[in-house]
Amino acid sequence: MPGNALENFRVVLVRPIYGGNVGSVCRAMCNMGLSDLALVEPRALDVGEARKMACNAADLLAARREFACLADAVSDCGLVVGTSARLGLYRQHSRTPREWAPALLDAARSGRVALVFGPEDNGLSNADLAFCTQLIQIPSTPEYTSLNLSHAVMLCGYELYVAAGAFEPSEEKSPAASSALRERMFAMWREALLTIGFMKEDKADHMMLGLRRIWGRSPLTEDDVRILMGVARQTLWCGRRVQSERGPGRPG
Amino acid sequence: MPGNALENFRVVLVRPIYGGNVGSVCRAMCNMGLSDLALVEPRALDVGEARKMACNAADLLAARREFACLADAVSDCGLVVGTSARLGLYRQHSRTPREWAPALLDAARSGRVALVFGPEDNGLSNADLAFCTQLIQIPSTPEYTSLNLSHAVMLCGYELYVAAGAFEPSEEKSPAASSALRERMFAMWREALLTIGFMKEDKADHMMLGLRRIWGRSPLTEDDVRILMGVARQTLWCGRRVQSERGPGRPG
Numbered sequence: 001m002p003g004n005a006l007e008n009f010r011v012v013l014v015r016p017i018y019g020g021n022v023g024s025v026c027r028a029m030c031n032m033g034l035s036d037l038a039l040v041e042p043r044a045l046d047v048g049e050a051r052k053m054a055c056n057a058a059d060l061l062a063a064r065r066e067f068a069c070l071a072d073a074v075s076d077c078g079l080v081v082g083t084s085a086r087l088g089l090y091r092q093h094s095r096t097p098r099e100w101a102p103a104l105l106d107a108a109r110s111g112r113v114a115l116v117f118g119p120e121d122n123g124l125s126n127a128d129l130a131f132c133t134q135l136i137q138i139p140s141t142p143e144y145t146s147l148n149l150s151h152a153v154m155l156c157g158y159e160l161y162v163a164a165g166a167f168e169p170s171e172e173k174s175p176a177a178s179s180a181l182r183e184r185m186f187a188m189w190r191e192a193l194l195t196i197g198f199m200k201e202d203k204a205d206h207m208m209l210g211l212r213r214i215w216g217r218s219p220l221t222e223d224d225v226r227i228l229m230g231v232a233r234q235t236l237w238c239g240r241r242v243q244s245e246r247g248p249g250r251p252g
Numbered sequence: 253m254p255g256n257a258l259e260n261f262r263v264v265l266v267r268p269i270y271g272g273n274v275g276s277v278c279r280a281m282c283n284m285g286l287s288d289l290a291l292v293e294p295r296a297l298d299v300g301e302a303r304k305m306a307c308n309a310a311d312l313l314a315a316r317r318e319f320a321c322l323a324d325a326v327s328d329c330g331l332v333v334g335t336s337a338r339l340g341l342y343r344q345h346s347r348t349p350r351e352w353a354p355a356l357l358d359a360a361r362s363g364r365v366a367l368v369f370g371p372e373d374n375g376l377s378n379a380d381l382a383f384c385t386q387l388i389q390i391p392s393t394p395e396y397t398s399l400n401l402s403h404a405v406m407l408c409g410y411e412l413y414v415a416a417g418a419f420e421p422s423e424e425k426s427p428a429a430s431s432a433l434r435e436r437m438f439a440m441w442r443e444a445l446l447t448i449g450f451m452k453e454d455k456a457d458h459m460m461l462g463l464r465r466i467w468g469r470s471p472l473t474e475d476d477v478r479i480l481m482g483v484a485r486q487t488l489w490c491g492r493r494v495q496s497e498r499g500p501g502r503p504g
Binding site: 162 | 280396407
């Protein structure tokens with residue numbers, strides 16, 4: 001169950017500085033189906049700022065737990081995944097969140113998994129990293145590798161949420177139009193465009209190829225075709241009315 | 253060139269309210285290799301707040317352009333991609349950023365592409381969406397679909413950056429250990445563990461299988477093997493010293 005796996009992730013913020021960032025983290029977690037937030041040594045957290053940025057995730061913020069040290073915050077976790085922008089000794093075996101996601105979800109199906117994020121100013125220390133069994137490095141341009149704390153949490157949560165397969169993209173409610181329906185529509189346009197004098201019979205097939213190309217570039221739904229048929233019908237009505245007023249011959 | 257494609261994206265923020273969010277957007281853009289920021293009708297933007305959240309992306313913030321209407325902000329763009337959390341009439345044909353990324357990068361190789369984000373309170377209006385040729389819906393739990401503005405920009409930028417293939421993950425500097433090197437290491441551990449009395453000769457092969465399983469679970473680098481050989485060597489030295497002090501027989 002992907003839902004259960006997401007419930008087993010704990011987001012651990014080590015010594016976060018800005019309340020606004022903690023609130024933004026809550027919102028991002030809520031967007032991506034995560035709910036377990038632990039803070040390690042939050043330094044004089046501005047809870048008002050946090051609540052403002054948490055928006056509808058205020059419950060998650062209120063349910064946060066605070067720990068005196070990282071060891072306590074992750075003591076019941078199997079995998080402990082650290083995030084680090086810097087590379088260096090003992091930081092080389094990192095992978096991207098997308099690479100880790102399947103293995104982390106797998107581990108979260110049978111135990112708790114901690115995602116550990118460092119303070120805004122310096123990131124995780126080597127002492128913090130010693131607790132981590134895995135390292136995540138988030139893709140970014142080499143010119144600017146330091147991400148906002150809540151952005152880092154959002155990208156990790158997003159990759160887990162997408163990999164969990166819980167998201168169902170919106171579907172077109174109207175089914176794709178059939179070839180037969182499309183041809184009825186093109187026949188109506190052909191007649192309408194002849195009637196208003198946009199083209200003559202000998203050029204009609206050629207001109208219609210242009211419209212077929214424009215409307216064939218992406219699939220039309222039945223709703224789309226109904227709109228276009230409505231326009232053709234009214235155009236035809238209009239052209240016939242002009243014809244009948246002017247007598248036989250072309251209008252305009 | 254993926255780099256050039258990213259340069260052709262314009263992030264358009266329609267009527268943004270909070271300076272802090274605009275600053276966070278600048279930082280996210282900078283992290284993901286985007287640089288062209290346009291604001292439409294920014295309402296009394298708090299530039300100080302924006303600068304604070306932009307961090308090292310202050311140049312990008314300073315280079316922003318402001319437009320009186322969305323039409324002006326996207327006038328030179330081919331594709332105009334709107335983002336929307338809500339679904340409804342004319343919002344059903346949206347796809348995820350990951351689904352759109354290849355097509356958008358392709359378009360950005362030959363022209364400008366606008367990514368349009370609505371105001372924090374209400375998102376893009378139907379009038380705004382009329383300018384859009386494509387719609388993006390960012391995956392999120394159905395329980396809370398509204399993302400922070402800068403988080404939405406970050407996820408779109410991230411998917412484009414990853415799809416552009418510009419990111420090079422960090423590599424282990426130390427090469428994978430060869431089988432021969434590993435076997436030398438296991439031989440050293442075998443001797444050390446016999447010497448300190450951890451196991452007897454008749455159980456040694458069986459016990460070594462446990463260590464082989466632990467250290468074989470993920471590939472060891474040459475650096476890893478050198479550390480483990482060092483421990484074995486010192487353990488052996490220690491065990492031999494105890495043996496020589498106590499005379500023949502097992503230590504401990």
